[in-house]
Amino acid sequence: MTDPQTSRNLPSGLPPLEPEAREHQAAVARYLAEQIRQAPGGFLPFDQWMHHTLYAPSLGYYAAGSTKFGGATLGGDFTTAPELTPLFGRTLAAQVAQVLRASGSDSVLEFGAGSGALAASLIPALRDLGIEPKYRIMEVSADLKERQFDRLAPLQADVRWLDALPDGFEGCVIANEVMDAMPVHLFRWQEDGALHELGIVCEDDAFAMAQREAPPQLARALEQRMPAYPGYRSEINLQAEAWIRGMGDWLRRGAALLIDYGFPRHEYYHPQRAEGTLMCHFRHHAHSDPLAYPGLQDITAHVDFTAMADTALEAGLDVMGYTSQARFLLNCGLMAHLPLNGAADGMEQAMALAAVQKLLSEAEMGELFKVLAIARGVEAPLLGFQQGDRRHRL
Known part of the structure; x- marks a missing residue:
């Protein structure tokens, strides 16, 4: 044709x-x-x-x-939070560490690790918190696996790529911008x-x-x-629901942190959102x-977080928290990671502040992106949802 x-x-x-x-x-x-x-x-x-x-x-x-990830000058199609700044991963480490300790595990399983940017910042941050993680990655792209390997090899960490879901997993699951794809x-x-x-x-x-x-x-x-x-x-994302339903079979103890852009159902299917949320990205357009x-552009849709939470409950998992990315990062201590001491030069501080502004701003990623935590066998309230938990809005 x-x-x-x-x-x-x-x-x-x-x-x-x-x-x-x-x-x-x-x-x-x-x-x-x-x-x-x-x-x-x-x-x-x-x-x-x-x-x-x-x-x-x-x-x-x-x-x-x-090339899929990175800024416009790098020829990428979109920029994810871990690509924007390592402060995202360093902040997330506090929540991951709490989940690992609560589950008695040192295992992290990341779905769709992209360029490896999140793992590259998260692993050193976990080490700083006294945890040497066993880091596992589920990645469907052979090309991205190679990039992840090259990026993570210098860390000399226990990183492995899985070809199939585990029969049973204990630890912390991370999925950043996975369900939307x-x-x-x-x-x-x-x-x-x-x-x-x-x-x-x-x-x-x-x-x-x-x-x-x-x-x-x-x-x-x-x-x-x-x-x-x-x-x-x-649109409706039945595949993401099936993925979470499957998690109910293999997550024995621990929590999954699902970070993505989306809404609760009453906002997702609002009468005024009459054309849905489907969006395409090509070289930052x-x-x-x-x-x-086709084949050259990304295609995404926002996440119906009510559907994901309902599916988790049906699968025997607990819904531990739901909030905006901004509130989650602030609860996890993002501001403490800003390089505001004398060792940081003015340019470094300005770049860090600009990245944090994008992570937190309601006009950028702070409000559109949400964090949903689902778990099994984790009793303690999770750090990232101590203030501003919105489970009542799901």
Whole structure:
């Protein structure tokens, strides 16, 4: 089929592709066209489109070897909190240490470790707190595994990469910006109240969005969560719920710290949020077209934290806390890590303050990002939720 870049209108402002990127996109487009051809009725549900564009071996966004993390000057597509400043990991260490001591373990399991920035700051901080962690990483991208290995090797720490979930785990689980990258179902309520699922078809040698009657499983899940809003489009992350449900099987003792952008359900499915939360990122350009540059751009959706908390409870886990990233970091002592003593020069202090401002500001990451803690066998109140716990809003 024709390269979608040349056969459909792209969002304005996106930078042009270099020859190598165009060649990669063409390969991804051929792969996706074949997936659509094999799908029943030539209709590929959106969650499968998102899975293939992000995770297809050697082709998907997270499986191919392009630069994903870092600032615009580094050619990345987005910046995560650990990439922004090591103060994030150093502050998180206080909460991780409390969980490890409460669970009688020194094991940390990080999902989706990205460039390894969080582990690179967290491991030394845990050492400073008297803990030599056994650090385990679950990473689907072979490319990112290599980057993580290179970044973490100088620490000479006990770091290992897992190919499968553990049968049983005791310790602290960390997932920073993981759930938002899990494939979601897209849906739309029709004017007559019928529920439709959105997916992708090939139309006139181009990818196009289409819709069909929602399958029973999707319809049941949504009808339990929200009324029918005619014309309303949004998404539901059943894969993240399945992931948390599985955690109920393998988390024997300890806690999981889930850090991501999102809302409680009453805000997520608010009538005024009629186009959902789906967002795409390409070289620090944010837009809402998931069909543009397949395999080269990130696709994300915000997290329904009510759904995650409910699923945890159904899986036999305890919901230990829910709050904003700003409140969580302040509770964990972020301000004590600022380099404000005489040993820090003016430039270092200014950069640290700017990063902290972004972590805490309501206009930046402080309010949009939330922290949800789910646990088993941990009795003590968690440090990060001592003030400003919002579980009552879930």
